[in-house]
Amino acid sequence: MKPAAFDYLQAATLDEALDALHEAGGDARVIAGGQSLVPMLNMRLARPAVLVDIMRIEALQKIERSGGDILIGAGVRQAKLEAWPDLANRLPLVAMALPWLGHVQTRARGTVCGSLAHADPSAELPLSLIALRGSVHLRTKRKKRTISAEDFFLGMMATELAEGEMIEAVSFPARADGTGYGFNEIGRRHGDFAITAVAAIVTEHSASIAIAGVDDRPRRFDVPLPDDSGLDDALNEIAWDLNARDDIHASARYRRELVRRLGRRTIEEAAACLA
């Protein structure tokens, strides 16, 4: 339960971090808050030759408005976002999801972007980003690119991040007028990994849900409005579409039932905060 040996580089600037990642290629990993990566190192599920620490880079510490989005830098800890005074107003869905994410003790260190990079299929922040149709800003020494959440998450703990590339920031679309949000999660205990988590976004004319913990990545679907008689059928189709599997925590059948029931409840709650 001790990490294998690695070189440790503490970058003072973004350019230093990008240079180091470029030089080390596929053998390097970025370490930010370490709350997902250090367990992987301790269990030797990850054995990078080089760790590039980005937490002393001032430029990555920002939470700011950028057009209709809230831009969160790669160095922003989850606790800092949780304490951001505008959170409930600008990002109500994220405000609902954050208390479910790990524990006070891990949110104090873990970063928002680190959770995205880890891409656990049951994680709350990837789910929120998929639900809101946000985007991730990636950067290498040579180029920058912004890709949609939909294209970023490829599968279980697999993302679009390429060799030498790091997440610079994430954009969460801010609350729009006339929009209601809902979030629910079922786990064995509060703070455990979700068996199933659901986010819902409802306006007067549209509704969508996103689901984590069932498929190998969070997935988003447009659905009928809550008073439409077709909603239950749509949720049932989604439940079957999600490739639910049995595991030690819950059966596939239970997960499908959660998609149907928790799905409806979350959509109704989102619609209720619209009214």
Added chain:
Amino acid sequence: MSRLNAHEKKTVTFKLNGLPVRADAESRMLLSDFIRHEIGLTGTHVGCEHGVCGACTIQVDGAPARACLMLAVQAEGADIRTVEALSPGEGRLSALQAAFKRHHGLQCGFCTPGILMSLDALISARPDAGRNEVRDHLSGHLCRCTGYVTIVEAALSALDEIRREVKSNV
């Protein structure tokens, strides 16, 4: 940029329980092991070593954190407190520690240092905290002896006492 090669050691310096400490660490040394083996303070316990059990919880810059999920080199310059900081003097207990004793908030005591550090941070940050906040903080800790009820009672009792003290000092 500072670079530490895999088998090199670097001197790590930070504040521990109010006093400056320094010792050498390889890049891969966990903060929990650094505190126990290099500094020699063994009050911080090590359980699962992947962030689940909470036994190694300490305070880093005022917030509770897992010592097993930090590298010692990441702690450079930080202000760290461990369970050894709680007692106000030789043979004396803090209000929280005394409440744990009074309410039987511990049995084997393995999980206790971590729990005390989480609850101490809660009490400092939010002396108005109630049962829900206490339970929320405890959700990050595993205790296989007590069933948690006595721990919650101890925390609420300590919070009560601290609020009364604050009031009587006004």
